[in-house]
Amino acid sequence: MFTRWQRTIFATLIIYATSFEQPVVIEAANASGVDLRNDEYEYQYAQKWPSLNRSLGSVSAVSFDPRGNVVIFHRGSHVWNERSFNEENRYLPIIDGPIPESTVLTINNGSGVLLDEWGSNFFYMPHGLTIDKDNNYWLTDVALHQIFKFDLRISTTKPVLTLGRRFEPGNDIHSFCKPTSIAVLENGDFFVADGYCNGRVMKFSSSGQPILQWGKNSFYITRRYSLPSGIVPENFFAIPHSLTYAADRDLLCVADREQGRVQCFHAGNGTFHSMYSNPKVGSRLFSVKYIPKDGGLLYVINGPQFTFPQQPINGYILSMTTNRIVGRFYPSTPQEAFSNPHELAVSVDGVNIYVAELSPTMVHKFTRKNAAGGEATDPTVIQQTAMSSNVESVVVSQSLYAGTLTTVSFVVSLIGISLLIICVSRVICFKSPARRQRFSTHSENISLRNLNQAGEEAQEEV
Incomplete structure (x- = not known):
């Protein structure tokens, strides 16, 4: 006893x-992070996709063409490292020439087989890729400090529009410094995120004429001024890294990378609309995409964290109407776990997500579990619990x-x-019993901080 x-x-x-x-x-x-009232945001991970007979370089961007095929932009044999640029942001290994491999690959979104390729001997350090409704390809190159528009019906070697000065970083209205991303409006006007040095967003007409610009660089490594403690105000960017256009809201949303947040602006005049961040996303947010589903959803992906506590590298789905994290997606096996995700693409119905990764050099595919009223039937897709x-x-x-x-x-x-x-x-x-460990069980279904409304509340750092 x-x-x-x-x-x-x-x-x-x-x-x-x-x-x-x-x-x-x-x-x-x-x-x-799935909202229990709506289970439509659970995704399955597709293994062994795509099916390519070649190695990829760092995959910097992914998008869809008008037919729904997946298009990736990768760096081939070129690698961005500490020897790529000098202190003036000039690309150093120019003598090595452009990337000899095809840098733009079109892949069947189902089978994952290669359909088309182009872009060899032209780019030096690929970054952003956007494809508009007319199948024009918009690409940015941070080494060239230029952005390009290609009409593939005309040429895959000569762009129909080029902006920026070749290998010349600048901050005037005709120059860029490591431009990162492009978003295109229905009328052909477009926005450029500029980028690693200037911390601004620029709007151009369809013919490439400057219309307006806004933003100020707040990246602590490159800025030349001090900011007060607390939440960094709107219109300050620490690398505007990715753009997405919410057509039904007429908003341009920006992934403010090193401040771990999304800022949204009125597309007509560039005035501030709203700003979102979340502790679960962490201090770095690399990409954002919008789909007009369930009142508007923002799909975002974070990356390696330089602050503590570090958050796991995942993709998140944010509701713009309820201000909640309603879903999360991530690879199902440690072999494919996110390490350096850089950009994502989401189908307009939210069924498929593709994530481009710099290292390891790969593309991830996710399919919504209840797509078409049931479980996904693709044999390469495994359930993500x-x-x-x-x-x-x-x-x-x-x-x-x-x-x-x-x-x-x-x-x-x-x-x-x-x-x-x-x-x-x-x-x-x-x-005698040892000191009891404390366990945190906070729900991930957390309200987002809409900084446009909560900016006057507790001044905790973003």
Whole structure:
């Protein structure tokens, strides 16, 4: 028989075990950030996609052509490293010449086979890719400090429009400094994110005439001034890295990379509309895409974090109407786990997501679980289960644990723990209980901070 002291320890351990397990059961259904009122944001990961007979360089961008095929922009044999640019942002290895491989590849969105390729011996350091409704290809090159528009019906070697001065960084209305991304309006006007040095957004007419610009560089490495502590104000960019146009709202949204947020502006005049960030996304946000579904959704992807606590590298789905994280997507196996995702593309119906990664050099594909009213039938697609919010650093253990933990398994586990404690208590003397570890079970279904409304509240750093 147990002594009174042993029974007290036993009861304490049972309560401790219960307090450890129960929150996970409660949170597991929502651990992936999925809004329980809408399960349409759970995605499956496609393994062995695409099916290419070649190696890729760093994949800097991904987009769709008007037929729904996937188009990627990659760097071939060129690598961006500390020897690529000098302190004046001039590209150094010009003597090596342009990338000899085809840098633009068109891939069937289902089978993953290569359909077309072009772009050899032209680009030096690819970055952004956008394809408009008329199948014009808009590309940026950070080494050339230029942006290009290609009409493939005319030529794949000579652009129909070129802006910027070749290999010459600048900050006037006719120059760029490492431009990153382009968004095109229905009437042909377009925006350029400019970029790594200037921290601005520029708007041009369809013929390439400057219309307006806004923004100021706030990247701590390159700015020449000090900012007060607290939330960095709107219109300040620490690398405007990706653009997306919300046509039904007439908003241009910008991935403000090193400030971990999305800023949205009125497309007509560039005035500020709203700003979003979230602790789960972290301090760096590389890409944003908008689809007009369920009142407007922003798909974003973060990257390696330089601040603590570090957040896992994942894709997130943000609702612009409810200000909530409604979904999350990530590779299902450690071999394909995100490391350096750079850009993403989302089909207009939200069924397919593609993520371009710099290193490892690859493209990821995700398909919505309940697309067309049921589970995806693509044999290359495997189910992506929910992640446990308590163990976010290991993708596989997260998904397996949260996906299989149910009420029944919890009861079985509790019985097993109880029996184990009984056995141990019979053979050893219990010492005073150690300090109890605290476990966080915050739901990931967290309200976003709309900084346009909450800017006067607590001044915590973005």
